Amino acid sequence: MLKRILFSLGLIVFIVIVSIWTINHKINLFQETRWIFIAAFVVGIIAGTIGAGIKQSRWSRAVNKTPERHTLDSIMEHWGTAIGLFIMIVSGYQIHEHGGPNAIKLHFLGLFLTLLFGSYFLADFIASRKYAELFPNIKDIVDGTIKKYLFRVKAKETGKYLSSQKSSFFLFAILGGLIFVSGVIKLIPFYTPIPFRIIKISTTIHDVSAWGFVALLVIHILLVIVLPVYRPLLESWFTGKQPEEHQAQASKLPSSEAENNGLNKPNT
Numbered sequence: 001m002l003k004r005i006l007f008s009l010g011l012i013v014f015i016v017i018v019s020i021w022t023i024n025h026k027i028n029l030f031q032e033t034r035w036i037f038i039a040a041f042v043v044g045i046i047a048g049t050i051g052a053g054i055k056q057s058r059w060s061r062a063v064n065k066t067p068e069r070h071t072l073d074s075i076m077e078h079w080g081t082a083i084g085l086f087i088m089i090v091s092g093y094q095i096h097e098h099g100g101p102n103a104i105k106l107h108f109l110g111l112f113l114t115l116l117f118g119s120y121f122l123a124d125f126i127a128s129r130k131y132a133e134l135f136p137n138i139k140d141i142v143d144g145t146i147k148k149y150l151f152r153v154k155a156k157e158t159g160k161y162l163s164s165q166k167s168s169f170f171l172f173a174i175l176g177g178l179i180f181v182s183g184v185i186k187l188i189p190f191y192t193p194i195p196f197r198i199i200k201i202s203t204t205i206h207d208v209s210a211w212g213f214v215a216l217l218v219i220h221i222l223l224v225i226v227l228p229v230y231r232p233l234l235e236s237w238f239t240g241k242q243p244e245e246h247q248a249q250a251s252k253l254p255s256s257e258a259e260n261n262g263l264n265k266p267n268t
Helices: 002-024 034-061 072-097 101-127 138-150 163-190 196-226 228-239 244-252 255-260
Strands: none
Touching: 002 034, 002 101, 034 072, 034 101, 072 101, 072 196, 072 228, 138 163, 163 196, 196 228
């Protein structure tokens, strides 16, 4: 527990320092502060790797312990990235419509938070092999998402995450990747000249992907609010606890099957 507290405090201190520095900064943030992006990425990768190691160690020692659905690391990754993305969406719209230094500062801060917690998630994702749980297969996309929501065909859900959650994660990953790559290209002119045509194409991809991301995010939020099945899952993103119906589901499965479905172990 002490390791986790110190771990979290270290991240918070780093974020606060960068946030205060960003607000008080007078020069062009994107042109003069590339080291912040490097530092955010490196800190995120280190934190995610350490966090994955701590979780693996805890899981190996756990005996007859009530399973968690989301660990502290996962909650920080989720909400830290969400806050960064929200700041970037709002400030990006302000930059597009009005411009101004305050909107640019906000966009910089949102990018910093997204890069920090995004790289945190990426390292944890790889080290903990989360891809085995989060990436959808064809059945998840067709039966568990398209048929289920468009044609009202019932689908059996046995894994830790619903098929629709896996499908939405996959779409978020694609759109997020496009936004990130095109955003990096848009930053290059601050450091070295590149053809204007490339900037124009990247800007179009960046804007279209961003609007697609916002639309998907709105759908994601509405589904959580409207559909009762999602509400316990939303609560777990604050408490970390496994919803009761998922615990009951795990108790009905053989131990090996439950473990393979991620129902008897924390979110690794």
